[in-house]
Amino acid sequence: MGMTIAQKIFAAHTRDNPSADNVVLDLDVVMCHEITTPIAINDLVARGMDRVFDPDKIKVVIDHVTPSKDTKTATQAKILRDWAKRNGIKDFFDIGANGVCHALFPEKGFIRPGYTVIMGDSHTCTHGAFGAFAAGIGTTDLEVGILKGVCSFRMPDSLLVNLTGSLPDGTSAKDVILKIIKELTVNGATDLVMEFRGPVIDAMSMESRMTLCNMAIEAGGTCGICLPDRVTAEYLWPFIKDQYVTLDDAIADFHKWHSDADAHYLKEFKLDVSNLVPQVTFGFKPDEVKDVTEMEGTLVDQVYIGSCTNGRIEDLRQAARIINGRKLADSVRGILSPATPAVYNQALAEGILQQFMAAGFCVTNPTCGACLGMSNGVLAPDEVCASTTNRNFNGRMGKGGMVHLMSPLSAAAAAVAGRITDPRQYLK
């Protein structure tokens, strides 16, 4: 019987099989941010275990609330900063160099095909876009990861998501994943690795693949994963060029991670995207999704463009197609948070930030920002936000607020119209 990419990665990293259903994996990367790590650090210190398994395999960023907003968040940042320093962790990203973890770490070349990656953050599944097994975990798993470089998982079954056709203009990876979550529901992929395949994936950039994998968790998935190919190799080339003679060598090497033709999948899901319409959420669950045309006219108070889902340069370019030369509707506040300093710089160089500012947007530093309502961009009760983020839970962006998830194009259209509207009308 053949193996899936996830099974191959597991087989190559198995440290122990504590039961027939469980496996303890050796980890290639343990990523940390300032919300979930300090409490792990405090606990390790209290237990007299203030050590790390390998400082070079630990990557650290302050991204959720930055610059710190009060004493508590400043203390979280300080705990992380001091810990990184005393444990010799070189890859630590503080103010001036920081950005949203799941956008920043791939940009730095930290994620490679075949890697095992954990982080105390549910959207760690994003990194599966590189053909890695990347999963969100809790604090205790994080502590053990930091200390021992291992993590336990159940044996992975996979859900094959086969995407055919070609994406119509006005739609993007975000619309695809919202549509998939709508069909699968919020626990349709629980305990499964979602393996994204098909011509739609082959044609997607790494940015789009990250958007897709980012929301695997919203269907319950352990990880989203794409088979590493030429697109992956080109993205990673600056970091791997010393390892391979040519790009084709890298692509050939990546092949060892490809799922076998006779691999077993627990479930299969097919979608032809050729007639896909922009998708928008309407409730407090990410599977409560409708066509944008059914949501037409829903008034919005705030538009948020950013996050690990859609804060990359490709997303900003998309939104700018609609924002450029237009103004925010009078009733709307617009916030743009480029996900990383590199995205910020690139958007500046391309004149995109200026276009957003001319339209009336506030441009923030790279941070999670409004996405989780912990620092800036918090909604007042009964306010509505059109957002490019990944989670619309009750209270997520502020108590009593409503979040409608959508693509950067749809968010930009809502910004200029003051209500949810079909972005395609602006693209003609």
Added chain:
Amino acid sequence: MKKFGGPAICLNRNDINTDEIIPAKYLTENSKEALKPFILEDLKLDGFDAKSNKLTDAKVILTRANFGCGSSREHAVWVFEVNGINTVIAESFARIFRQNMFNCGMLAIELARDQIEKIIDLGDDITIMVDLDTNQITAKGGTGELTFAFTLNSFDRDLVVAGGWLAYADRNY
């Protein structure tokens, strides 16, 4: 071994997420104990009152499918722990939440939908005891008593016996 079970509170809804169990704004707390007052603060459930005595007394949460979906925050487990809850019984769990429960040496038990429904039908005051020797739970309520067998993965049991994953991993790796 630690005893599991006690008075139960029923959260009769699917897909209760981690933001409902403990909102993100409390993630800046640096101790588990500080989370205590905020348990289930944003839960959307008709007739549920996060301030009721029932919740204060509860040792067991009885709920439906996909419990604990959403974020990876272990705070969702700790807020139960510091409120004296040691067991969650559900039709199914989100992966990270379930793992966090066992990692903390707590129990996440899955029962079939009709079994959960039968327990809910026992009335308002339900007590559920867990027997880890026989892998059975016994639920007592106003209208009677029910016993159901459950399955527990042997590694998950090892974690509960060890008192959590950190202790287990420190011994074995």
